[in-house]
Amino acid sequence: MRIDGPLGHAIAEFAHLDRVLLASDYDGCVAPIVSRPEDAKPDPRSVAALAAAAALPGMDVALVSGRARADLAALSGLGDPVVLVGSHGAEFDTGFADPVTAEKRALLDRVITEFEALAARFPGTSVEIKPASTTLHVRNASPEDADAALALAAEGPASWEGVHVTYGKAVIELAVIETSKGHALDRLRDIGHAQAVLYIGDDITDEKAFARLNLPGDVSVKVGDGATSARYRIDGPDDVADVLEAVVASRS
Numbered sequence: 001m002r003i004d005g006p007l008g009h010a011i012a013e014f015a016h017l018d019r020v021l022l023a024s025d026y027d028g029c030v031a032p033i034v035s036r037p038e039d040a041k042p043d044p045r046s047v048a049a050l051a052a053a054a055a056l057p058g059m060d061v062a063l064v065s066g067r068a069r070a071d072l073a074a075l076s077g078l079g080d081p082v083v084l085v086g087s088h089g090a091e092f093d094t095g096f097a098d099p100v101t102a103e104k105r106a107l108l109d110r111v112i113t114e115f116e117a118l119a120a121r122f123p124g125t126s127v128e129i130k131p132a133s134t135t136l137h138v139r140n141a142s143p144e145d146a147d148a149a150l151a152l153a154a155e156g157p158a159s160w161e162g163v164h165v166t167y168g169k170a171v172i173e174l175a176v177i178e179t180s181k182g183h184a185l186d187r188l189r190d191i192g193h194a195q196a197v198l199y200i201g202d203d204i205t206d207e208k209a210f211a212r213l214n215l216p217g218d219v220s221v222k223v224g225d226g227a228t229s230a231r232y233r234i235d236g237p238d239d240v241a242d243v244l245e246a247v248v249a250s251r252s
């Protein structure tokens with residue numbers, strides 16, 4: 001898809017500023033949504049465009065994902081100079097700003113035990129474990145089992161003190177620290193003195209990032225259906241690759 005119209009115009013203006021931050025979510029954007037999280041391979045065009053963008057002067061590039069940072073690095077194959085931020089914006093290369101204390105780790109272990117009991121009870125559900133959170137996946141369960149598992153998670157560990165709840169695509173995620181992709185973008189914008197940020201996201205957690213893109217020149221791009229505060233909308237990962245390539249071509 002050729003990126004033209006209002007989004008093409010916004011990309012051209014963004015790409016001609018002196019210092020900018022180009023950032024994207026991973027699942028559903030750089031990689032398609034698939035049944036098994038471990039199979040979410042990135043689109044090679046997006047990977048190449050992100051790497052090319054990171055080599056351009058004055059342009060910082062980041063992936064900001066709900067994944068554990070190590071998982072994001074392994075799956076995407078990307079790394080320095082592309083900045084990887086995991087755990088929904090909370091996990092940088094320097095670790096967590098809000099540390100995972102022994103007490104929080106113990107709470108996380110209790111949540112994981114509850115999720116594993118649910119996964120054993122409802123076929124097709126599974127548990128993903130991350131450094132500060134755990135995700136109950138229901139994509140491969142029957143609709144009845146998915147609803148029941150999500151409801152029990154919400155009534156149970158999601159209601160415990162100290163547990164932070166995030167909903168996503170066929171998942172409920174429980175963290176023992178606060179997470180925000182919006183805070184991550186603020187921090188990256190400050191570090192790089194970026195005059196504008198272009199961010200691409202497809203999920204509920206990306207709304208916290210879109211909400212921070214209020215400066216002239218900022219560009220927020222929602223991928224797929226659903227309510228959003230993003231200014232522009234595209235259809236899927238193919239279009240994400242087109243947007244990333246358009247940024248590189250425009251700045252080059």
Ligand SMILES: O=P(O)(O)OC[C@H]1O[C@H](O[C@H]2O[C@H](CO)[C@@H](O)[C@H](O)[C@H]2O)[C@H](O)[C@@H](O)[C@@H]1O
Nearest residue numbers: 026027033034035037040065066067139169170
């Ligand atoms: O912020 P993101 O990079 O979009 O990460 C959000 C979650 O993505 C993964 O789950 C989602 O993608 C899976 C693979 O396509 C899919 O099976 C699942 O239903 C989706 O919710 C990842 O597994 C989670 O840890 C991330 O939080």
